[in-house]
Amino acid sequence: MSTIRRTWKINGKTVAVRFPAGRRLLDVLREDLGLIGSKESCGEGECGACTVIVNDEPVVSCILPAGQLADGTEILTVEGIEKKRVGRLIQQAFIEVGAVQCGFCIPGMVVSSYALLCKNPKPSTKAIREGLAGNLCRCTGYTKIIAAVKLAASRIPAAKRT
Amino acid sequence: MKITEKIDVRFPRTLAEALRLQAGEQTRGKLLAGGTDLMVQWAAGVPAPERATSVWNLPELSAIEMAPDAIEIGAGVTHAFLRDCVQIRRHLPALVAAAATVGAAQIQSRGTLGGNAANASPAGDTAPALLVTGGSVVLASLSGRREVPLDRFWIDYRKIDARPDEIIVAFRLPPKGRAKERFRKIGTRRAQAISKVMAASRILVEKGRIVSAAIALGSVAPTPVRLAQVEAFLVGKKLSPKLIDEAEQLAQATVAPIADIRSSAEYRRWASGRLVRDALEHL
Numbered sequence A: 001m002s003t004i005r006r007t008w009k010i011n012g013k014t015v016a017v018r019f020p021a022g023r024r025l026l027d028v029l030r031e032d033l034g035l036i037g038s039k040e041s042c043g044e045g046e047c048g049a050c051t052v053i054v055n056d057e058p059v060v061s062c063i064l065p066a067g068q069l070a071d072g073t074e075i076l077t078v079e080g081i082e083k084k085r086v087g088r089l090i091q092q093a094f095i096e097v098g099a100v101q102c103g104f105c106i107p108g109m110v111v112s113s114y115a116l117l118c119k120n121p122k123p124s125t126k127a128i129r130e131g132l133a134g135n136l137c138r139c140t141g142y143t144k145i146i147a148a149v150k151l152a153a154s155r156i157p158a159a160k161r162t
Numbered sequence B: 001m002k003i004t005e006k007i008d009v010r011f012p013r014t015l016a017e018a019l020r021l022q023a024g025e026q027t028r029g030k031l032l033a034g035g036t037d038l039m040v041q042w043a044a045g046v047p048a049p050e051r052a053t054s055v056w057n058l059p060e061l062s063a064i065e066m067a068p069d070a071i072e073i074g075a076g077v078t079h080a081f082l083r084d085c086v087q088i089r090r091h092l093p094a095l096v097a098a099a100a101t102v103g104a105a106q107i108q109s110r111g112t113l114g115g116n117a118a119n120a121s122p123a124g125d126t127a128p129a130l131l132v133t134g135g136s137v138v139l140a141s142l143s144g145r146r147e148v149p150l151d152r153f154w155i156d157y158r159k160i161d162a163r164p165d166e167i168i169v170a171f172r173l174p175p176k177g178r179a180k181e182r183f184r185k186i187g188t189r190r191a192q193a194i195s196k197v198m199a200a201s202r203i204l205v206e207k208g209r210i211v212s213a214a215i216a217l218g219s220v221a222p223t224p225v226r227l228a229q230v231e232a233f234l235v236g237k238k239l240s241p242k243l244i245d246e247a248e249q250l251a252q253a254t255v256a257p258i259a260d261i262r263s264s265a266e267y268r269r270w271a272s273g274r275l276v277r278d279a280l281e282h283l
């Protein structure tokens, strides 16, 4: 089986990786790079627990053949989002609102919320629901998660929205 | 080892390189675009192939060309791109609406128009919207290019008119002009749900009379279908509540859906009529 090499920018750092040609991005992140914030739940693209951001678009890493990401691709995981201003606002809002129960879906929720707020810093409830439609939560019933995203959005200063 | 790691995936950088791989039986691989259908199928136990050829991000599959008679959309264009592209929305609103209902944001970032069409699921959301344009598919192989009209492209359940050495490069889609387009999808919930039934339409009304009508449904037959009988019935007639009633009934009488895990045959038949009504009520 052929092994391939790629050099990506993960959470702002240049990282060189080697992996089997058919490996999933989620396995490269979790097993090869130790970035275990992204979770695997369904493994079939349905639940969003493994969501990461690739070149500014949210993707589910459990069905993404890693070799398709060319050299220079920018990947942002929940570990990198935690260090971003808007990422911290999201994290803080989830804690304050009490939007977390078992927590398994939360990394994916945070990543999708971040992708949403980068594109639309003042989303309506409908836009939040749509932005998080690819993320399933079996515990909370979503109400508090949506409230947390609203709270985070309300704290984004008008001039500094990334 | 995860199942997909047993597959020898090749990553050609140009269409020419990909076509060379696909030309030989020993080098040919399952074409892999965004993988949002294939990776799921393999994870769910569909036997993985020995080889795959990635067509993700091939520059020749990513182009959009706007000509007056047809908009050419590369097979590798993603649903997210279509969803956000204002110019395409102006000319092909049903297609853009369909792309915006595929899965959710994460799936739209990766799922491609070519993959949706080639996967040839009767529930593929973009198919009815492609069909009502009256456009065609452009296929390439080492022996050249050929164009297949979309209404002959889906030949049977999960079967398309493409040879094993061919790659879909683009869709050539006539813009709607003065006609009105509409797309409606009925699923279990609004997001991330596979359709029970969906409809696309492109209808031109002038001075109260229907000049041309294209209506297509998905998930009511082994392939996406145009409702030729309903279309023929409508053309030339004055739009009226009575005409809409009759078109609804005719649509219900012409479709022959099956029951499966997502819906019953009766519901699909009823909903087909309602979707035709919905298209006509929004002209």
Ligand SMILES: Cc1cc2nc3c(=O)[nH]c(=O)nc-3n(C[C@H](O)[C@H](O)[C@H](O)COP(=O)(O)OP(=O)(O)OC[C@H]3O[C@@H](n4cnc5c(N)ncnc54)[C@H](O)[C@@H]3O)c2cc1C
Binding pocket: A044, A045, A046, B030, B031, B032, B033, B034, B035, B036, B037, B038, B039, B040, B055, B061, B075, B076, B101, B102, B103, B104, B107, B110, B111, B112, B113, B114, B115, B116, B117, B118, B119, B123, B124, B125, B126, B166, B167, B168, B169, B192, B193, B194, B195
């Ligand atoms: C969670 C989830 C939700 C989904 N929801 C929807 C939905 O609501 N509606 C819907 O329609 N679909 C849905 N899908 C299915 C899928 O996302 C779409 O069909 C998507 O457009 C497939 O595109 P892809 O590029 O990922 O295809 P791939 O998985 O890469 O390929 C699909 C098929 O197309 C072939 N192929 C790909 N590119 C070419 C080419 N250029 N030439 C010839 N053959 C080619 C492949 O060989 C394969 O047979 C969903 C999938 C998931 C995981």
Ligand code: FES
Binding pocket: A039, A040, A041, A042, A043, A044, A045, A046, A047, A048, A049, A050, A051, A060, A061, A062, A063
């Ligand atoms: S684990 Fe990837 S979507 Fe569920």
Ligand code: FES
Binding pocket: A099, A100, A101, A102, A103, A104, A105, A106, A136, A137, A138, A139, A140
């Ligand atoms: S908090 Fe448990 S799945 Fe969301």
